[in-house]
Amino acid sequence: MSQTDVNVLPGGNLFQNKISKEELETLKLEMNKKALLKRRSQTTGRIIANIAVAFVVLLPLLYAVSIAFMPSGELFSMDMNLVPEHPTLENFSSALTNVPLIRFILNSFLVAGLITLGQIISCSLSAFAFSFLDFKGKGVLFMIVMATMMVPGEATIISNYLTVGNWGMLDTYGVLIIPYLTSAMGIFLFRQFYMTFPMSLYESAKLDGCSNLKFILKILIPLTKSAIGAMAVYTFINAWNMYMWPLLVTGSDKMRTVQIGISMLNSVDSQSITLMIAGVVIIIIPSISIFIVGQKQLIKGMFSGAVKG
Amino acid sequence: MSEITLRNICKQYENEHFAVKDFNLDIHDREFVIFVGPSGCGKSTTLRMIAGLEDISDGELWIDGQLCNYFEPKDRGLSMVFQNYALYPNMTVYGNLAFALKIRKMSKTEIDKTVRGVAKTLEIEHLLERYPNALSGGQKQRVAIGSAIVRKPKAFLMDEPLSNLDAKLRAQMRIELAKIHKETETTIIYVTHDQTEAMTLGSKIVVMKDGLVQQVAAPAEVYNHPVNLFVAGFIGSPSMNFMKAWVAEEGGHAALYLGSMASDSKIILDGAKGQRLLEKEKGNEVIIGVRPEDIYEYEDAVKGGFDKNSINICKTVSTREVLGAEVVLYFEEQDKTQAVRLKPENMTRVGEDIDLYVDPDRIHVFDLSTEENIFYGKEQQA
Amino acid sequence: MNKKVKAKGRFSPYVYLVPSLVIFAVFLFYPFAKTIYLSLFKTNKMGEAKIFYGIGNYADLLSSPSFWNSMKVTLIFAVIVVVGSMLLGLITAVLCNKAFPGIRFFSTAYALPMAIASSSAAMIFELMLHPAVGIVNKLLGLDINWLNDPNTALYCVAILTAWLNSGINFLYFSAGLGNIDDSIYERASVDGASGIQKFFSLTLPGLSPIMFYTLVVNIIQAFQSFGQIKILTEGGPNESTNVIVYSIYRDAFFNYKFGSASAQSVILFIIIMLITLVMFRIEKKGVKY
Numbered sequence: 001m002s003q004t005d006v007n008v009l010p011g012g013n014l015f016q017n018k019i020s021k022e023e024l025e026t027l028k029l030e031m032n033k034k035a036l037l038k039r040r041s042q043t044t045g046r047i048i049a050n051i052a053v054a055f056v057v058l059l060p061l062l063y064a065v066s067i068a069f070m071p072s073g074e075l076f077s078m079d080m081n082l083v084p085e086h087p088t089l090e091n092f093s094s095a096l097t098n099v100p101l102i103r104f105i106l107n108s109f110l111v112a113g114l115i116t117l118g119q120i121i122s123c124s125l126s127a128f129a130f131s132f133l134d135f136k137g138k139g140v141l142f143m144i145v146m147a148t149m150m151v152p153g154e155a156t157i158i159s160n161y162l163t164v165g166n167w168g169m170l171d172t173y174g175v176l177i178i179p180y181l182t183s184a185m186g187i188f189l190f191r192q193f194y195m196t197f198p199m200s201l202y203e204s205a206k207l208d209g210c211s212n213l214k215f216i217l218k219i220l221i222p223l224t225k226s227a228i229g230a231m232a233v234y235t236f237i238n239a240w241n242m243y244m245w246p247l248l249v250t251g252s253d254k255m256r257t258v259q260i261g262i263s264m265l266n267s268v269d270s271q272s273i274t275l276m277i278a279g280v281v282i283i284i285i286p287s288i289s290i291f292i293v294g295q296k297q298l299i300k301g302m303f304s305g306a307v308k309g
Numbered sequence: 310m311s312e313i314t315l316r317n318i319c320k321q322y323e324n325e326h327f328a329v330k331d332f333n334l335d336i337h338d339r340e341f342v343i344f345v346g347p348s349g350c351g352k353s354t355t356l357r358m359i360a361g362l363e364d365i366s367d368g369e370l371w372i373d374g375q376l377c378n379y380f381e382p383k384d385r386g387l388s389m390v391f392q393n394y395a396l397y398p399n400m401t402v403y404g405n406l407a408f409a410l411k412i413r414k415m416s417k418t419e420i421d422k423t424v425r426g427v428a429k430t431l432e433i434e435h436l437l438e439r440y441p442n443a444l445s446g447g448q449k450q451r452v453a454i455g456s457a458i459v460r461k462p463k464a465f466l467m468d469e470p471l472s473n474l475d476a477k478l479r480a481q482m483r484i485e486l487a488k489i490h491k492e493t494e495t496t497i498i499y500v501t502h503d504q505t506e507a508m509t510l511g512s513k514i515v516v517m518k519d520g521l522v523q524q525v526a527a528p529a530e531v532y533n534h535p536v537n538l539f540v541a542g543f544i545g546s547p548s549m550n551f552m553k554a555w556v557a558e559e560g561g562h563a564a565l566y567l568g569s570m571a572s573d574s575k576i577i578l579d580g581a582k583g584q585r586l587l588e589k590e591k592g593n594e595v596i597i598g599v600r601p602e603d604i605y606e607y608e609d610a611v612k613g614g615f616d617k618n619s620i621n622i623c624k625t626v627s628t629r630e631v632l633g634a635e636v637v638l639y640f641e642e643q644d645k646t647q648a649v650r651l652k653p654e655n656m657t658r659v660g661e662d663i664d665l666y667v668d669p670d671r672i673h674v675f676d677l678s679t680e681e682n683i684f685y686g687k688e689q690q691a
Numbered sequence: 692m693n694k695k696v697k698a699k700g701r702f703s704p705y706v707y708l709v710p711s712l713v714i715f716a717v718f719l720f721y722p723f724a725k726t727i728y729l730s731l732f733k734t735n736k737m738g739e740a741k742i743f744y745g746i747g748n749y750a751d752l753l754s755s756p757s758f759w760n761s762m763k764v765t766l767i768f769a770v771i772v773v774v775g776s777m778l779l780g781l782i783t784a785v786l787c788n789k790a791f792p793g794i795r796f797f798s799t800a801y802a803l804p805m806a807i808a809s810s811s812a813a814m815i816f817e818l819m820l821h822p823a824v825g826i827v828n829k830l831l832g833l834d835i836n837w838l839n840d841p842n843t844a845l846y847c848v849a850i851l852t853a854w855l856n857s858g859i860n861f862l863y864f865s866a867g868l869g870n871i872d873d874s875i876y877e878r879a880s881v882d883g884a885s886g887i888q889k890f891f892s893l894t895l896p897g898l899s900p901i902m903f904y905t906l907v908v909n910i911i912q913a914f915q916s917f918g919q920i921k922i923l924t925e926g927g928p929n930e931s932t933n934v935i936v937y938s939i940y941r942d943a944f945f946n947y948k949f950g951s952a953s954a955q956s957v958i959l960f961i962i963i964m965l966i967t968l969v970m971f972r973i974e975k976k977g978v979k980y
Binding site for chain 2: 877878882885893
């Protein structure tokens with residue numbers, strides 16, 4: 001460090017005699033420059049590191065977008081061809097016509113939307129009961145609900161498949177939606193939020209003649225907007241990206257969700273890679289847009305409060 | 310040994326706003342210096358600049374004759390106690406005390422000796438194995454002070470260390486701090502917004518407002534001779550009474566007419582003080598300041614020999630507070646509540662009138678526009 | 692007229708739980724019990740329990756090299772995924788810990804993988820790893836058929852999965868870093884700690900509560916990866932990517948061995964439960980503050 005450059009002067013007030021004003025000024029100017037340079041280089045270093053890491057993280061997506069605009073003839077060459085020379089929209093239009101991609105997208109929107117709505121309703125109702133009401137077996141029931149988080153989907157998926165098959169529900173919207181209409185995590189999240197409200201909030205509402213349902217609609221829901229927002233973003237993205245269950249229970253183009261439908265592009269023929277990637281880009285757009293729009297909500301509702309300690 | 314000197318220290322943010330401007334101060338070895346002022350006055354910023362946690366925009370910071378503006382915090386040889394204690398939550402009390410020593414590669418036995426010594430001084434030996442979240446506020450405070458002491462720094466910097474404690478504990482820790490200062494014989498620079506802490510602890514007080522130093526002096530000096538209206542109002546509790554008055558000459562003396570020239574309430578200032586007032590403000594409107602304990606009843610005024618100086622100051626009591634050793638009466642004057650501190654024998658009840666007498670030696674007069682104290686202002690000191 | 696009475700009438704608290712509990716009962720508790728039940732039987736093609744086989748399915752599995760291969764593959768897969776995704780999440784969170792120009796863009800970028808479906812990601816990676824035209828071979832100047840080589844296939848799907856899971860880890864770790872009080876860093880710099888000392892004695896321990904939680908979530912998630920394997924390798928080549936979830940899928944829906952598949956599901960459940968319990972036991976012992 002540069003401590004040694006600085007004159008070491010004994011005593012408190014003597015320094016002004018030992019170092020001339022001009023010397024001091026130049027020294028300060030020089031040091032100011034050094035400090036500024038140091039700070040700047042720290043920030044620059046951080047930005048460079050971020051650009052490098054972000055490039056790696058985003059590479060698959062950037063690459064996909066680039067290929068989606070590439071004419072399929074251009075892809076098959078041994079040269080480096082990361083960016084299309086003659087960008088085209090053809091891949092997108094043929095992806096939309098080769099398979100009923102629009103239908104898949106609508107299906108997914110319907111399924112993910114209803115799942116999100118259903119989970120918010122069922123979870124807030126349950127969380128309300130678990131936080132504000134008193135009833136027999138409350139503790140045990142809550143434990144049971146929480147324990148369901150430990151059961152992996154694979155432990156139930158076979159039996160569920162057999163069950164809905166017996167009911168003749170295969171290949172319907174119902175079978176895609178109903179099993180996912182509640183979630184232990186959602187109940188937990190909402191309960192965490194509700195527990196931060198004092199019991200007196202509920203009691204005073206009751207004294208004012210507010211029914212339970214009205215209390216949920218008029219007081220709890222407006223107060224927990226951030227939790228609901230977070231839950232909505234998270235649930236929608238997960239439902240949109242669901243794979244194994246729709247793979248098992250849908251058979252026809254009419255019912256397929258995007259994630260299953262997109263694999264149909266995969267098997268058409270090997271020349272149509274660009275077409276497949278265009279399809280992938282199309283179906284990634286909704287989930288990414290929702291994520292970017294809802295990211296702030298998600299972080300506020302789910303990560304800053306609920307995950308503490 | 311430590312001499313800390315601040316020369317024209319400034320803190321300027323990118324939006325050109327000065328958080329601290331032209332801060333000048335000499336801090337001598339073993340002094341207990343207090344930076345006091347309302348929130349946002351720049352006192353914490355100044356402390357953090359000394360610590361190296363904030364960049365110094367302009368000016369020089371000298372520690373023991375070394376220009377330290379650009380030293381890393383760790384190279385300045387200071388230690389700091391933070392407002393929220395800043396204990397390392399993942400370390401025991403022992404670990405917290407030992408952390409700075411470990412970093413300095415001290416031997417294990419020596420660390421152990423030092424830590425236990427400090428723990429003994431602060432009476433926290435029984436807490437050494439605990440984690441911070443298992444401690445009460447007062448205990449955390451002791452650990453925080455302990456981790457500052459343990460390194461034997463050139464100076465302690467303390468940023469509102471008592472503000473998170475309740476009133477009783479605060480009073481207790483105040484006494485403790487004074488003791489620690491005596492025992493460790495180390496310079497302390499202490500930031501607070503509480504004027505009581507400043508008055509009781511400091512050997513030197515720096516009163517700040519809006520990034521500017523208002524007055525640097527010993528507590529008694531700041532109390533008795535405030536340089537301006539702000540310092541006068543900020544230091545002291547209940548705070549100084551302020552009233553507007555007009556200055557006129559009467560029989561060679563200065564007379565202060567309360568409220569307006571037509572008022573029949575007035576205070577006569579004779580002697581040098583009166584001459585000074587006439588010289589400066591004759592015919593002007595001024596602000597006068599009187600501390601609640603400098604107002605007396607008739608008998609005491611006679612004893613003090615100033616019963617003739619206050620004429621026709623008769624007020625109706627609006628509130629009465631009995632504080633045991635004294636009684637504080639409140640009355641309205643110029644739309645403000647003013648306070649008088651009297652002996653507990655005073656029996657005036659709410660609604661009753663009382664004649665009041667101001668000690669003319671203790672009266673402060675402030676210029677209406679500059680708000681400087683006409684008797685003790687900066688101009689006079691220079 | 693009736694409305695008023697209804698609004699005032701007291702619903703039983705259980706009414707509010709009905710929607711959730713019915714769904715849990717029908718699609719979780721019942722099938723879970725049924726899975727255990729099926730695991731004790733030999734089934735027909737329709738998945739109906741036909742012959743009681745006792746613990747036969749389990750015994751068969753434990754003596755089958757294919758099952759042990761699945762276990763081994765799952766373990767390697769899980770280790771790579773968990774270590775990779777947590778490391779990436781941690782690095783990105785630390786990079787975005789201090790404010791700097793562009794931080795919002797970068798934090799969105801780091802969290803973004805959580806919004807991407809495993810199937811979409813798999814198809815992108817399929818192209819990237821394409822032996823002839825893929826970017827990976829081109830950039831590295833290699834000629835490897837990544838997904839058809841038993842030596843590399845597992846690593847490829849694991850890295851893809853680590854990438855997918857890193858997004859949410861970034862958010863967890865960012866929240867964890869945000870919970871660390873800034874003033875302890877300031878105190879540490881006054882105390883004389885260097886950046887590296889601060890990271891190892893303050894940042895990492897400060898993250899440890901969330902680290903445990905994230906670790907549990909990541910392990911569970913890694914054990915359940917399916918879509919990317921189905922699309923990229925279908926368990927191959929040579930069963931080198933036949934993780935247990937894929938093995939369950941194949942046994943049930945291709946080989947119609949529902950009994951054996953159910954037994955594997957139960958084993959998977961037991962493994963996940965044990966890991967969770969052990970982790971929480973360790974956490975109680977390890978994190979004292």
